[in-house]
Amino acid sequence: SFGGSSSSGSRPAEDRRAPPPPPWPLTGGRLPADVAQAWSLLEAMSTHEECAQAELQALLNRMSVPEKRVWLQRRLVRHHRSQQAPDGGLVEPPLAFVEGDRSLPPAGQIAAIRQQLVERIGLGSDDLCGEFEVRFKDEQGVGSAVLREWMDIVAREAFLHPQQRLLRSYDRHQTFWPDPAAPFCNPQWQMDFEALGRLLGLALWQSCTLDLPLHPRACAFLFGFPREDAVIAFDMTGRSAEAAAAKAAALEEVDEDLYRSKVKWLLAHPVAELGFELPFTDPLGVSEDQSTPSESGRGAGSGAETVSSSSSSSSPPPLLPSVPSTAEPLKEPPTVEPLPAVVRLRDRLPGNERSFPGKKLLKVGASEVALDGADGQRQVTDENKAEFVEVLAAWRTFGAIECQIEAMGRGLRAVVPEAILDELRGLLQPAEISQLLSGLGEIDVEDWQRHAAYTHGFAPDSDLVVWFWRTVRGWAATAEEKGRLPQLLQFVTGSARVPVGGFSELVGFNGAKHPFTLSKGTHLTPQSLPMAHACICTLDLPPYEDFETCREKLTQMLAMGRSHFDEAAGRGGTDDSDD
16 A cells, blocks of 8 residues: 555544555666556556646656657557456457468559458457467467568568559669658548558557558658648748748758759759749649669668669669568559549549459659649749749648548557647657658668577687678678678568667567577588577577688578568478578
8 A cells, every 4th residue: 555544533624634655766776667668557556546647747857868768668568458358357459360461463463451440350350459360371480570571561561662652762773751642642541541440550559560660750640740840731832041041951851852853953043944834733643653662671770782873763763672572573563544644633533432452543643732732834934933932832731642541540550549638738749650660771780699698608708799790791791691680680670670679679579578589509500501589589599600600500490480470481491590
């Protein structure tokens, strides 16, 4: 009991009241080292004792971003468990089940997600906040790491793949942004973006780091930050130079290439120096057949990619998945008749089609959207170029994604209710939320090794351990092999990206922290490949006799182990990965 007991008798009523609980100091060693856990205790206390409120807020303000991630997950657990058992009793949490299929091409992956939403199973379940189990077709593995693997596959193949026309990047795949073309070409765009919002919410619930880095400004809109703090709303009124400058600055944050090569130049030079007429329009993007991904990996933001700079931000480089897909060779995009050369806002599709595999996309081609609401025949002149810059910036930074964000928000709130979103906005900035969802883009080998653990007879100076880190550092040193780092991380942990806070925050079984661990594989032979226990972030290294063999086997492990998350898949001298 936090308060003392009082005995009945002749004492005055005010004396019989229990004295207030003693203060819970933020220092002095009386609180757990885990400040997120301390917050949980304080919050439970604050529901009965108002004196805890001030310390609760002070403790929240002290949390680091990784600690706030723990706070969020625990806050979500308390909310949903109270919804599932309003009387406070014990109930069995709801179960959502998914059978994933690695062999599906990108069109098949998005079709599978649509089926789940239509049938209200898997990602479309009425309650995502119970047990969420994933198994891959023809595989035996199950557990937290299999779930993380499936979520990354869905992120890359169903949502990030350029042929889906759902997300695109303006910064060479460092971050992603809803594709402005989606509402014009996708008959089921509302369901698709709702599914994306559900995936993001599920990632927060499961403490998963998705290989899908959303731009911080998109996170600001999605999580409901005040719009005036993010961008001046998209409209056709007010043509002041101050408004144009404010919107141009916002555009620079979203699309630096467009700002530098078009907007900044246009404001500083006479229009006649262009040498051609410039209409009041903005391209919706490259033709679908120009955006076929390469077979090599993009390295999950690790810097492994080699992308040539383009002066036109409307022609982004092709998306390259972090882990090469095992899907079938890409076929021609499933498109039908093309969009008109110029489209208007009223040409957006309702997007309320809810079926699977879904209707074919309209071909975007070279279509452009009219920024003046007319027919696109108006030309930019020296007199109206400030107006053009203003409406272009407003369109790119908000108008082009407003309806997609609204649909994503419906999906997100299936997991994160508005009350918790309101609390979240008081604790985190949009850039921090982006990091919570997708972690860090760079893989720091020094940080990786510094926070590694060793077991079953291994020590930091063991030969196999030294050879392992020598191999990893060798991969990191060359652009050609740097892409192996996220592949190795995904093989051992189920996720290709490092969580916010670095390798000290790696997540293992059921969302609990677990260090990257190297274990002596005494049960393996010198001919075996390493075995991963991804739910506990552990890699068993067989007793190799020299560095060359160790490097060769690790490389072979990545080449073979990405196609299955299944212990049985590696029998007979191939891979022995399990969950």
